[in-house]
Amino acid sequence: MAQLQELFVQRFDNAPVGSVISPGRVNLIGEHTDYNDGFVSPMGIERHIEMAFRPREDRRAVLYTGADPNPFVIDIDSVDPVHGWGIYPQGVIRHFAQDGLEVRGFDAVFSSTIPSGSGLSSSAALELAVARTLTAVTEGEWDATDMALRCVRAENEWVGVACGVMDQLICATAVERAVSRIDCADYSTYPVELPGGVVVLILHSGTKRGLVDSEYNERRSTCERASVELGVKSLRYATMDMLDASGVDDLARRRARHVISENDRVLAWGRAAASGDWSEAGRLMVASHESLRDDFEVSGPALDVMVDVALDVEGVHGARLTGAGFAGACVALVAEEHADKAAATIDAAYRQRYDAVPQIIPSRPAKGTHLVDPI
Numbered sequence: 001m002a003q004l005q006e007l008f009v010q011r012f013d014n015a016p017v018g019s020v021i022s023p024g025r026v027n028l029i030g031e032h033t034d035y036n037d038g039f040v041s042p043m044g045i046e047r048h049i050e051m052a053f054r055p056r057e058d059r060r061a062v063l064y065t066g067a068d069p070n071p072f073v074i075d076i077d078s079v080d081p082v083h084g085w086g087i088y089p090q091g092v093i094r095h096f097a098q099d100g101l102e103v104r105g106f107d108a109v110f111s112s113t114i115p116s117g118s119g120l121s122s123s124a125a126l127e128l129a130v131a132r133t134l135t136a137v138t139e140g141e142w143d144a145t146d147m148a149l150r151c152v153r154a155e156n157e158w159v160g161v162a163c164g165v166m167d168q169l170i171c172a173t174a175v176e177r178a179v180s181r182i183d184c185a186d187y188s189t190y191p192v193e194l195p196g197g198v199v200v201l202i203l204h205s206g207t208k209r210g211l212v213d214s215e216y217n218e219r220r221s222t223c224e225r226a227s228v229e230l231g232v233k234s235l236r237y238a239t240m241d242m243l244d245a246s247g248v249d250d251l252a253r254r255r256a257r258h259v260i261s262e263n264d265r266v267l268a269w270g271r272a273a274a275s276g277d278w279s280e281a282g283r284l285m286v287a288s289h290e291s292l293r294d295d296f297e298v299s300g301p302a303l304d305v306m307v308d309v310a311l312d313v314e315g316v317h318g319a320r321l322t323g324a325g326f327a328g329a330c331v332a333l334v335a336e337e338h339a340d341k342a343a344a345t346i347d348a349a350y351r352q353r354y355d356a357v358p359q360i361i362p363s364r365p366a367k368g369t370h371l372v373d374p375i
């Protein structure tokens, strides 16, 4: 933090008045269910964006990141989309303005410890950091769920990515010591404690694939089509019996089968975790990966190798891809006493089998977007 403050003084010749921390996220189970009004079980991670800020007297947002000597300057009243990462802050600013919330200019410097393009939600973390900063400089009210949903709309409508609600919701509302089970039909959250004895390892495969992607949109529209054919508002309200009795075509049937079974797995995972049955929780994670690979078809070669490698290692209860899929990160649940050795073994074995440089990141659940006090 001291470093960020120093950088801020160098850039603006003035001290910041505040600072925000906004975490990335990893989803333990419940993939491609959020845009079907289903259940997800993510947590905030100990990798985050930190943003130091100060209000300005004019109508500009001036943002510096890391070592880049050139700022991104956004005219907060302009509706011309900017190019590059500035589109995320601009989208949040525009949505505040559009919704009648106060906006004002600010200076900011931020840094990130979330590997970019890894599927660990660095863009949601940035959006929420900007939303928290704007709220602080205008002395507005901070309602984490409401702000997350504004950021989702900013990403859908301004950035043009048809993401669901999971990333922004967990980034804003994550709690320490627990995974959050979120019901994406009403945005309610329920903490699933992660007691001692078990550790989450994030297994970044060292491969990237953008989300602005026709595959993601295709999955969404196939799910919508399946729900229309089944006569339900969304796949959340469909059952396997309904699917079996329907005339839904093979592709939509497999997509729907994933979503319906995944929702059941999320609830079962919560029960297993609550009773400390980690081998059952791990088994459900493996079943989730297989369903994503075979029925939803969103895995990729690096992710399959990573899961395969992890499942061979002593102490690993289960592993699966996390996030949108295709590339990026997996997640594993590991017995605490084996965690260090497991991380090293997975790293080495993956390098032998796949031509990419992995990053194994242990993480406890971390707190959602918050002001750091005192700066």
Ligand code: GLA
Binding pocket: 030, 031, 032, 033, 034, 035, 163, 164, 165, 166, 167, 323, 324, 325
């Ligand atoms: C991405 C999206 C989320 C969610 C996941 C898949 O991370 O941003 O809304 O749909 O993919 O579970």
